[in-house]
Amino acid sequence: MRFEDIKERSTSIMREFKGQRMGMLGFGIIMFLLIISLAAPWLAPDTDGLWANPGRWSDNPRGAAPTWADYILPGSRAPHDIREDYDEIEGNNVISYHYENDYDYPPSDVTIFLSGTSSENRVFLYIDLIRPDDIRIGLVNGVRISVENGTFSNRFSLRSEDGRDRAYEFGLNAHMEFHPGDINPPDRDSVNTDRIPFAKRNEDILLDTESLKGTYVLEIEVVDIDEFEDEGTRVLFRGQKYGLMGTDSSRRDIFMGWVYGARYALMIGAIVSLTSISLALLYGMTSAFYGGWVDEIMQRVNEILLGIPLFPILVISMYVHRSIWTFVLIYTLLGWRGLAKIIRARGIQIRQDTYIEAAQSLGSSGGRVITRHMIPQLLPYAIAEGALMIPLIVIAEAGLSVLGLSDPTVVTWGRMLSEAYGGQATIAGMWWWVMLPGLGLALLGFGFITTGMALERVINPKMRQR
Amino acid sequence: MPTSFKYFVLRSINAVIVLFIVVLMIAFLYSNMADDMAEDRIAQQLLAFSQGLPEELSEEEKEAAVEYERNRLRTIQGLDDPFVEKVLRRTWNTFIFNLGESTTNHNYQAEDGFVTTIILMYLPRTILLFTTAACISIFVGIGMGLKAAQVAGTKLDKALSIFGIITASLPMWWVGMLAILFFAYQLGWFPASSYPFPSKEAGMSYYTGILRRMAMPLGTIVFVSIGGRAWATRNMVTSVLQDDYIMAARAKGVPERKVIYGHTLKTAAPPIVTSAILSFLLSIGGAMITEVVFNWPGMGYLLRTAIFSESDMPVIMGLVYITTVLWVVGYLVADLLYGFLDPRVEVGAEKKV
Numbered sequence: 149m150r151f152e153d154i155k156e157r158s159t160s161i162m163r164e165f166k167g168q169r170m171g172m173l174g175f176g177i178i179m180f181l182l183i184i185s186l187a188a189p190w191l192a193p194d195t196d197g198l199w200a201n202p203g204r205w206s207d208n209p210r211g212a213a214p215t216w217a218d219y220i221l222p223g224s225r226a227p228h229d230i231r232e233d234y235d236e237i238e239g240n241n242v243i244s245y246h247y248e249n250d251y252d253y254p255p256s257d258v259t260i261f262l263s264g265t266s267s268e269n270r271v272f273l274y275i276d277l278i279r280p281d282d283i284r285i286g287l288v289n290g291v292r293i294s295v296e297n298g299t300f301s302n303r304f305s306l307r308s309e310d311g312r313d314r315a316y317e318f319g320l321n322a323h324m325e326f327h328p329g330d331i332n333p334p335d336r337d338s339v340n341t342d343r344i345p346f347a348k349r350n351e352d353i354l355l356d357t358e359s360l361k362g363t364y365v366l367e368i369e370v371v372d373i374d375e376f377e378d379e380g381t382r383v384l385f386r387g388q389k390y391g392l393m394g395t396d397s398s399r400r401d402i403f404m405g406w407v408y409g410a411r412y413a414l415m416i417g418a419i420v421s422l423t424s425i426s427l428a429l430l431y432g433m434t435s436a437f438y439g440g441w442v443d444e445i446m447q448r449v450n451e452i453l454l455g456i457p458l459f460p461i462l463v464i465s466m467y468v469h470r471s472i473w474t475f476v477l478i479y480t481l482l483g484w485r486g487l488a489k490i491i492r493a494r495g496i497q498i499r500q501d502t503y504i505e506a507a508q509s510l511g512s513s514g515g516r517v518i519t520r521h522m523i524p525q526l527l528p529y530a531i532a533e534g535a536l537m538i539p540l541i542v543i544a545e546a547g548l549s550v551l552g553l554s555d556p557t558v559v560t561w562g563r564m565l566s567e568a569y570g571g572q573a574t575i576a577g578m579w580w581w582v583m584l585p586g587l588g589l590a591l592l593g594f595g596f597i598t599t600g601m602a603l604e605r606v607i608n609p610k611m612r613q614r
Numbered sequence: 615m616p617t618s619f620k621y622f623v624l625r626s627i628n629a630v631i632v633l634f635i636v637v638l639m640i641a642f643l644y645s646n647m648a649d650d651m652a653e654d655r656i657a658q659q660l661l662a663f664s665q666g667l668p669e670e671l672s673e674e675e676k677e678a679a680v681e682y683e684r685n686r687l688r689t690i691q692g693l694d695d696p697f698v699e700k701v702l703r704r705t706w707n708t709f710i711f712n713l714g715e716s717t718t719n720h721n722y723q724a725e726d727g728f729v730t731t732i733i734l735m736y737l738p739r740t741i742l743l744f745t746t747a748a749c750i751s752i753f754v755g756i757g758m759g760l761k762a763a764q765v766a767g768t769k770l771d772k773a774l775s776i777f778g779i780i781t782a783s784l785p786m787w788w789v790g791m792l793a794i795l796f797f798a799y800q801l802g803w804f805p806a807s808s809y810p811f812p813s814k815e816a817g818m819s820y821y822t823g824i825l826r827r828m829a830m831p832l833g834t835i836v837f838v839s840i841g842g843r844a845w846a847t848r849n850m851v852t853s854v855l856q857d858d859y860i861m862a863a864r865a866k867g868v869p870e871r872k873v874i875y876g877h878t879l880k881t882a883a884p885p886i887v888t889s890a891i892l893s894f895l896l897s898i899g900g901a902m903i904t905e906v907v908f909n910w911p912g913m914g915y916l917l918r919t920a921i922f923s924e925s926d927m928p929v930i931m932g933l934v935y936i937t938t939v940l941w942v943v944g945y946l947v948a949d950l951l952y953g954f955l956d957p958r959v960e961v962g963a964e965k966k967v
Contacts, residue, residue, distance in 0.1 A: 151799050228828065261924045266779065322822060412929075423868070450913075451628070452631065452632055452635065453627070454635050455628070455629065455632035455945055456632060456635065456639075457636070457898075457937065457938055457941035457942070458899075459897075459898060459899035459902075459937065460636070460640070460934040460935075460938045460939075460941070461636070461639065461640065461643075462899075463917070463933075463934055463937075464640050464643055464644055464930070464931070464934045465643050467644070468643050468644050468646075468647050468929055469919065498870050526740065532697060539783050542907070543785045543858065543900075544899070546785055547785065547787065547899060547900060547903045550787060550903050550906055550907070550918075551903060551914070551917055551918050551921055552918055552921040552922040553921060565788060565791070568791070569791070574791050574794040574798070574799060574806060574907075575794070575798075575799065575806045575807070576799075577795065577799045577800075579795050582791045582792065582795055583787075583792065583795075586791065586792070589784075589785050589788060590780075590784050590785075590788070591784075593783025593784065593785075594779075594780060595784075597779055597782065597783045601779070605953035
């Protein structure tokens with residue numbers, strides 16, 4: 149087959165493929181995933197290799213829903229609000245931040261980073277939260293911070309042990325006022341203290357909080373400070389919603405992981421499927437071309453190989469060496485056998501065509517006939533089969549991750565789902581963490597299956613009658 | 615029936631060869647790791663041994679005793695043997711189900727630490743879930759496929775095809791996670807986790823407890839596999855429906871029902887049945903992961919426990935081997951069934967699956 153023939157054949161296949169509606173839809177999905185994965189380094193900076201590094205994600209909220217959750221679910225959620233600048237300063241030692249809480253789900257946490265200079269060898273820190281109902285919750289009351297080389301820094305979080313104590317004290321106070329004589333109020337660890345500072349002061353404050361809307365003022369006073377440093381002084385009002393896909397319980401941005409998940413899924417799928425179809429073409433065609441005892445032996449070998457189960461071999465080899473390359477290698481070694489059998493059957497038909505005979509009588513060697521004449525004939529079919537293989541490959545990798553056999557250095561959709569299972573996302577109702585990575589797998593599967601089937605129909609017109 | 619007996623024998627021998635090759639591959643892959651683990655265990659034993667030595671011995675005597683004990687343990691384990699010999703010994707031990715003892719057994723609630731005991735405790739639950747799902751999915755799926763073939767080209771047929779294509783591209787265990795989110799978290803109809811599993815002493819509530827826990831995993835496996843089964847069946851039937859003899863039967867005025875269930879099925883049954891069995895074998899992995907998601911205490915759950923919390927090599931090896939045996943046996947059954955349903959198939963003859 150000459151290059152022109154191949155070109156002509158592929159353009160005619162392309163033309164017919166465009167008429168396949170489902171196929172075009174699937175192809176569009178593949179293109180979408182491809183673009184996303186090529187743009188991954190820009191869409192998700194500092195993600196690859198840092199997925200397991202908590203420091204990378206420490207500024208994010210924990211377990212926040214996607215931003216669009218507000219549109220499809222009842223209630224409004226506090227956005228993620230990072231304040232680099234304070235709203236007011238009194239003298240040189242009191243700064244305050246104003247927070248407008250209009251949300252049914254108030255911030256999940258407030259984290260305060262402080263740094264400043266002082267000529268003393270210690271400073272004292274006071275943090276108060278002044279609520280819309282004019283109640284002042286003392287979060288930090290005169291904690292001594294030592295100053296080294298004229299500077300100090302400190303960090304306080306509502307979710308720290310101290311923060312939870314203060315929130316609980318406030319809640320318990322209110323609880324006792326509404327339930328006088330309750331001899332057995334809920335203890336701190338049975339209460340969700342995160343929501344108490346932003347909750348209405350009513351009889352349910354400890355158990356079933358309701359957001360108190362209005363303006364909150366966070367007042368920070370440092371006694372004996374010379375100056376606050378802009379660099380290290382900031383406040384995070386951690387949101388209940390974040391980004392396109394929310395965050396998981398380790399604060400990681402699911403969108404960033406998703407993007408790299410797409411990248412690795414396509415990469416693994418493409419490598420394994422391309423090498424598998426190449427091996428299958430080579431094996432099947434050699435067997436078909438030479439026939440006789442060569443064919444007989446190659447078919448017996450293939451029959452034995454076909455009896456080997458892939459899943460247990462993958463499990464043991466990934467257990468021995470956890471890397472995506474182990475997966476790629478083992479899957480490739482066992483991925484070609486079924487296809488080789490079909491290719492050989494097709495190859496035997498092609499072998500009898502007159503042009504093969506002609507090529508041989510003109511003195512073409514066996515290798516040349518196989519590579520130049522027989523393989524191009526079946527290449528489109530093999531590509532269609534390769535596309536149909538990709539979802540199986542990617543899903544197998546994801547499944548192994550759920551068993552705990554994932555490459556610790558890369559982010560894949562399967563790994564994210566495994567972490568979702570380990571983090572009890574289903575039981576805690578963190579639907580975004582479960583649904584979105586899996587949706588990636590489903591999209592990829594749908595895209596390649598519809599594309600592969602459309603290609604099959606175009607190449608093999610007999611199937612169209614079905 | 616000498617031919618079919620010969621077929622049976624040859625296929626069985628083939629299956630045993632395949633099993634042996636697989637075990638050899640597995641033993642080759644994990645042999646070095648098993649050596650490392652054995653070395654670690656010996657180091658621990660030696661530590662205990664040296665601490666247990668009588669005080670009055672001199673340092674040299676103690677060292678000599680430890681050295682002697684080290685050599686003894688290494689010889690028992692065969693650690694100094696050549697690599698090939700170690701691989702072959704491990705292959706043979708695994709092959710005859712001599713799977714050894716778990717390195718930790720407190721988490722499995724089994725009677726003793728032998729790998730076979732542990733696996734035999736978890737295996738029945740997998741078989742219960744998996745075979746029930748397989749039966750429902752194969753019978754109902756094939757029925758749906760036949761129905762779709764009868765009405766080929768209609769809206770119902772197209773809808774079924776699309777359902778089949780979409781579900782076939784979904785990871786089974788992910789659908790399970792969605793089911794938990796929806797039916798357990800949102801609606802609260804079923805327990806979100808099969809843990810704790812009901813104990814046999816509980817009487818009647820043992821069975822209802824199992825049924826309640828089984829509902830969601832079973833529903834998930836059936837939901838995901840049934841569409842693909844129906845679709846594959848439909849395609850195999852419709853391709854036979856284009857054959858000339860079917861056209862002849864129709865022209866003769868044979869009723870459509872009889873054309874499908876009589877004439878067509880006679881030809882289409884062997885590939886339908888074998889492909890059903892094979893695709894179910896292929897889904898063993900997916901089903902084992904589905905168990906994990908539901909905390910259904912079967913082999914998949916045991917595998918994750920052994921990998922994750924314990925890194926328990928003998929148990930993982932045992933599970934891998936048992937899965938392989940199940941697969942090879944299932945493959946053999948599918949093969950024999952094909953030969954049984956399609957008498958034209960003989961040893962060495964080309965099959966068209």
